[in-house]
Amino acid sequence: MKSSLTTRLARTLFFLIVATTATSMFIVEVFVYDVEDTILELELKAEAEYFKGQLREGRFQPVKTAQLEVVFLPDGEAEALLPEYFQSRDLPFSREVEIGQTTLLVVGERMEAPGGKLFLAQNITIMENREALVQLALAGVAGLMLLVGFIVARTGARYLVRPFRKLTREVLDTTPGTPMPQITTDYRDQEFCDIAEAFNRFLSELEHHIEREKTFVKLASHELRTPLAVMSGALNVLEQRQSLSPADQKTLARIRRAMQNMRDDTEVLLELARNEASDADARTLVLQEIIKNTPLCHPSCPVGNSA
Template identity: 50%
Template structure:
């Protein structure tokens, strides 16, 4: 559903107000003119009635006619058939407009005591009525012109009023997040927009300070995490150089070396994620099948409960993917490990040419996590901020690789994650890319 803009809502409201004002004014003017016309004609007829009362002779029937006026005196008890038809069978007193054929008459009937009888007066004001129709047509024409002008004024006023808001919106959209962000200008005529710009600039300053602290933390964390890993690696090399360890101890040392190497890779990837960068040269073509089998073997060696429970299904012995292998390793490792931890049954990993399906047969994820996947787009940062650390890492990696992460279903029968990889096309240098190598 297309949402309305503030400008359209504003000009519609202004135009509606102008239209209502014009209609009310038109109705008021029409009622006022009709009232004045009616009262003026009534006043004239009453004056004529007073005149004719002085010309009634001895209570006899009498009739007067002029160009647009007709008056009749009917004595009491006389037959009304002598009256013109438009005077007959009407009560006294009487005052109203009456249409007779193509004429419009204003009729007044009064009782007279001396001599006893009724005085009938009718004034033809058809010409005035026709002029009134012309006046109404003129008023409606003027109202239509005013409505058209009101429409233009409303639309122009809406554009004028929303112009600084649109400018402010464009200036905000141009700002790129970073350490040194451009500030909004304050050269607005209205103080409200100046206050908004100042408030937003203060927010940018606070955001820059926060980003600077985060970068400083990442820099320090990088040193603190790498140092103990380097010490462990050095100690392993010394032990191997002594050549006095048993074969069982050598296998143990190899497990430690593998775990250390994995931790070094994970640390580097976490630092890259924290910095918000993934270097172009880190993208290479690698075999997804081989990588997945290695991850499953490492997980089985790291925990006896994981061993032999993961089934890897693939259509061909080699499936080349152009991406960052370290990030993909961390992604699959976290998803498969999460699946193994939430079920005691087997886990199935199905590798396709453009998607990866990871199925477990446990009790399903918490509803809060599932609802976050259904409500938040896969590219929205922080969509899993309340879930486990592993799933949060998975989402961040998918965002960085431009992959789509979805939960196909999750319930008492288990959970299925789907990772969708876009095709790189012919130009594998385009980043981010996570599709198949052509």
């Protein structure tokens, strides 16, 4: 079974909404990750430059707050003095590190004067939790958008196909004959107006063709039956005179059979042209009798001589 235009249009609109929603979600995800990269690449790098200046001026003090930790390890000292997430790092280093339920952005750089390793760690656990909450909210929004998109797609498809359905109903309700009512052309869209006008032109041509056919049937009914009636009357006159030889009587019989066949063919053709054939007009023909009563004649024989 073929799908309807409404279903295809609704499916297409829904797929477009799904693609738009997926693209929007992807852009939001990229933006969220870009925020993390910005913090890592810009804010912590700026903090690192600030503490480098303090180290050069000899005013550096280790920092440890709820969100930020800064540690400097001079050359020659053991890394065991450092927190675990700073140990065994190849410098320069910048990466997101997870310690249990805590997420840190860690930056490590080597200092030449004074010599040593500078590490910074920023706690982004709150932002990570917010990010998970944002992702959950985005998933809910995406589901709501898909539901709304499905409803909009079905409603929009029905609204867009409504004039097409109207045009289809008018075309299906059109019955060939005379006269044939014209379908309406008061559509809002020009394309539907063009289709309606083209169909109306077709109906006009079809109506004219039916009129010509009826005129032809009327003329043919008179012009074909009249000569046959004259020929039948002439044959009756010849038979009533009883002045024909046996050979002429055979020829006359052949002419009468041919005329009768022509009359039957004419009646059939006229009935087909009028489209008036019915069960009451049906007749049973015995093919064997027709073949038996049909005289055989070689193409080279005269018309009056039977084989």
